[in-house]
Amino acid sequence: MRRINRVCQLLGIEYPIIMGGMSWAGTPKLAAAVSNAGGLGIIGSGPMKAEHLKKAIDEIKTLTDKPFGVNIILVSPYADELVDVVIEEKVPVVTFGAGNPSKYTAKLKEAGIKVIPVVASENMAKMMERIGADAVIAEGMESGGHIGEVTTIVLVNAVCRAVSIPVIAAGGIADGRAMAAMFALGAEGIQMGTRFIATYEADTHENFKKLIIKSGIRDTVVTGATLGHPARVIETKFAKKIRELEVENLQQAEELLVGSLRKAVVDGNVDEGSFMAGQCVGLISEIKHVEEVIKDIMKEFDMAVERLNQEHAKLKNAMSEVNEYVK
Amino acid sequence: MRRINRVCQLLGIEYPIIMGGMSWAGTPKLAAAVSNAGGLGIIGSGPMKAEHLKKAIDEIKTLTDKPFGVNIILVSPYADELVDVVIEEKVPVVTFGAGNPSKYTAKLKEAGIKVIPVVASENMAKMMERIGADAVIAEGMESGGHIGEVTTIVLVNAVCRAVSIPVIAAGGIADGRAMAAMFALGAEGIQMGTRFIATYEADTHENFKKLIIKSGIRDTVVTGATLGHPARVIETKFAKKIRELEVENLQQAEELLVGSLRKAVVDGNVDEGSFMAGQCVGLISEIKHVEEVIKDIMKEFDMAVERLNQEHAKLKNAMSEVNEYVK
Numbered sequence: 001m002r003r004i005n006r007v008c009q010l011l012g013i014e015y016p017i018i019m020g021g022m023s024w025a026g027t028p029k030l031a032a033a034v035s036n037a038g039g040l041g042i043i044g045s046g047p048m049k050a051e052h053l054k055k056a057i058d059e060i061k062t063l064t065d066k067p068f069g070v071n072i073i074l075v076s077p078y079a080d081e082l083v084d085v086v087i088e089e090k091v092p093v094v095t096f097g098a099g100n101p102s103k104y105t106a107k108l109k110e111a112g113i114k115v116i117p118v119v120a121s122e123n124m125a126k127m128m129e130r131i132g133a134d135a136v137i138a139e140g141m142e143s144g145g146h147i148g149e150v151t152t153i154v155l156v157n158a159v160c161r162a163v164s165i166p167v168i169a170a171g172g173i174a175d176g177r178a179m180a181a182m183f184a185l186g187a188e189g190i191q192m193g194t195r196f197i198a199t200y201e202a203d204t205h206e207n208f209k210k211l212i213i214k215s216g217i218r219d220t221v222v223t224g225a226t227l228g229h230p231a232r233v234i235e236t237k238f239a240k241k242i243r244e245l246e247v248e249n250l251q252q253a254e255e256l257l258v259g260s261l262r263k264a265v266v267d268g269n270v271d272e273g274s275f276m277a278g279q280c281v282g283l284i285s286e287i288k289h290v291e292e293v294i295k296d297i298m299k300e301f302d303m304a305v306e307r308l309n310q311e312h313a314k315l316k317n318a319m320s321e322v323n324e325y326v327k
Numbered sequence: 328m329r330r331i332n333r334v335c336q337l338l339g340i341e342y343p344i345i346m347g348g349m350s351w352a353g354t355p356k357l358a359a360a361v362s363n364a365g366g367l368g369i370i371g372s373g374p375m376k377a378e379h380l381k382k383a384i385d386e387i388k389t390l391t392d393k394p395f396g397v398n399i400i401l402v403s404p405y406a407d408e409l410v411d412v413v414i415e416e417k418v419p420v421v422t423f424g425a426g427n428p429s430k431y432t433a434k435l436k437e438a439g440i441k442v443i444p445v446v447a448s449e450n451m452a453k454m455m456e457r458i459g460a461d462a463v464i465a466e467g468m469e470s471g472g473h474i475g476e477v478t479t480i481v482l483v484n485a486v487c488r489a490v491s492i493p494v495i496a497a498g499g500i501a502d503g504r505a506m507a508a509m510f511a512l513g514a515e516g517i518q519m520g521t522r523f524i525a526t527y528e529a530d531t532h533e534n535f536k537k538l539i540i541k542s543g544i545r546d547t548v549v550t551g552a553t554l555g556h557p558a559r560v561i562e563t564k565f566a567k568k569i570r571e572l573e574v575e576n577l578q579q580a581e582e583l584l585v586g587s588l589r590k591a592v593v594d595g596n597v598d599e600g601s602f603m604a605g606q607c608v609g610l611i612s613e614i615k616h617v618e619e620v621i622k623d624i625m626k627e628f629d630m631a632v633e634r635l636n637q638e639h640a641k642l643k644n645a646m647s648e649v650n651e652y653v654k
Binding site for chain 1: 476631632
């Protein structure tokens with residue numbers, strides 16, 4: 001029997017590439033494009049109430065026949081209702097933002113919905129495996145938006161060692177080299193957010209896309225850390241101001257942050273918007289079509305594996321000595 | 328002609344694994360053990376004057392016939408003299424801490440010494456290539472000790488795309504899976520610090536080694552960021568106190584940090600020491616002999632490449648569609 005990648009099998013998709021849960025940017029149109037291109041598109045329900053999510057699901061169903069998912073943020077005041085909507089609408093997959101989705105897992109599973117939480121530690125990953133998660137997303141702190149403290153290479157490594165369910169790697173991934181690197185650590189899928197914003201199919205404002213293209217790997221900063229909700233954003237004047245206010249006037253920083261993601265994604269407001277994006281902005285130099293993004297990544301993944309094998313072969317003599325070594 | 332790994336060829340070593348530049352912990356004994364095991368041992372000249380380095384080099388020459396290196400920190404007030412010592416002593420390799428070693432490169436190269444600077448951006452990597460560096464070390468912010476802001480997976484990816492000289496990956500690497508991941512990104516060698524401290528051959532105090540073994544991936548923090556010299560350390564009570572003082576009393580934080588690395592490495596002083604270590608502490612669960620560390624990494628590298636090939640094969644059907652895709 002032909003073996004198939006477990007993430008593809010689990011989700012009924014062609015390429016083990018899933019879209020990050022993105023508030024405002026995770027629209028039905030973009031999610032449908034990812035699903036139609038063979039990945040798993042994800043509607044970001046972050047700012048939505050039940051009725052908005054219902055409408056978004058109706059919309060994506062007109063745009064794709066392929067599997068798609070919904071991301072639910074556990075701190076949403078509407079989380080209970082949103083979970084009910086995905087069950088009613090028979091959404092194939094739910095990803096959860098960081099936190100503990102235990103209270104929802106059983107009823108989602110009963111409804112035949114795949115449950116994939118984001119985890120920030122190997123212990124949380126083990127717990128999620130125990131309560132029946134189908135896979136976990138290990139997301140490093142180089143990712144855009146709300147982040148933890150551990151970087152992708154360390155977190156993915158630790159999580160892959162801790163659980164048997166498939167691990168989907170996220171954070172700092174925008175190309176096929178990084179995909180190959182994550183698979184070398186033991187991941188069986190990747191999640192990307194920023195890379196999908198820089199596409200023609202993204203409804204995200206042009207100003208946001210332009211900022212991604214022109215930013216380097218050192219051009220993101222973390223805002224909100226002192227407020228207890230650290231988020232990685234592109235370093236605009238606004239982001240610098242927020243960081244200053246976090247030292248001088250926390251209250252004002254908090255006030256300015258409210259609604260700032262919407263201002264970035266929807267309005268392209270460079271003076272008042274939080275342009276949430278990962279460090280991989282520095283690896284993204286071109287707006288592409290979603291299909292091109294996915295196919296290019298798979299091609300590059302292929303090339304990276306090939307190059308790794310060549311480099312591995314160059315160490316063959318050394319390896320033969322290693323294999324003779326007895327502890 | 329048999330092709331050989333470029334880092335091994337450049338440095339005359341068997342495995343492309345080099346020791347991080349570590350003040351106090353980078354002793355001749357540990358460096359000799361790494362060189363004798365087929366890697367490249369590095370004497371950390373951080374706190375040394377010329378006479379100390381001369382003595383350390385004399386010592387390592389009695390302990391190994393293999394190539395070794397010296398790490399020089401560019402902010403050292405003795406940097407000029409230290410460079411003169413390595414030239415006089417015909418040390419085979421010099422690695423530099425982050426910064427711009429341009430003023431030393433020409434005379435080191437004339438003396439036949441390999442020059443390998445640490446870089447924190449792809450632009451710095453390009454500049455180092457231009458001035459004749461033999462390789463660069465791309466070190467992510469998950470590493471122990473003094474750090475930048477970009478994580479390993481993003482930095483190594485960007486640097487590998489920017490230069491043609493070999494790239495040595497550092498930061499968060501303690502095992503063969505991570506080595507394979509770095510090679511998938513295009514690196515041709517790895518550098519490790521923390522993993523070599525947790526060995527029998529390290530002269531580092533037992534308390535330090537114990538802290539590494541018991542710490543998890545989330546147990547490091549960054550101190551000194553507000554003082555302009557961020558360093559990753561294990562989160563002890565002392566580290567927490569420093570972080571509080573960085574908000575309340577910068578002057579006192581600075582005073583307490585002076586000499587704190589020595590107190591950790593040499594004295595094992597858990598109340599006043601800075602236990603500099605990378606996030607990979609959470610992936611290190613055992614004190615090993617240096618030879619065992621290196622051989623285990625190479626074995627695991629081998630296994631990781633094998634597993635990656637298996638996973639790659641599972642995506643073969645999907646790949647054939649990709650290859651038919653024309654942009």
